[in-house]
Amino acid sequence: MLSEKVIIKNPTGLHLRPAGLFCKTAMQFECKILIEKKSRTKEVSANAKSVLSVLGACIKNGDEVTIICDGEDEEAALHVMVQIVEDGLGE
Structure with a gap:
């Protein structure tokens, strides 16, 4: 199990469009x-x-969230999920 904390940078937070992108990536x-x-x-x-759920x-x-990945491809998943949040989830 791996985890990492990130800050949400989207001006409107995880509303439907960025939440959808986040889930599609996951x-x-x-x-x-x-x-x-x-x-x-x-x-x-x-x-x-x-x-x-999201x-x-x-x-x-501005919320600090922790992304937790547990399983076979957890390392790659954590890297991609953190990166997508840091990149602003398409906004």
Whole structure:
């Protein structure tokens, strides 16, 4: 299991279009991929391969999230998922 923290740079956070791109990218990998967000009151974990799960996490601009990859191709998956977030998810 590998994980890395990244900051969401999108001005509007993970709304439908960037969340869709995030999930479409995650589905290219065999490993389990989660995105976690901690706030002052709770911790939210979302399945990165489910648009509804990612949207339900309410991830906004400036939020620090942890991408967690666990499985056969976890190293490649983590690298690509972190890179796509750092590149702004198409925005």
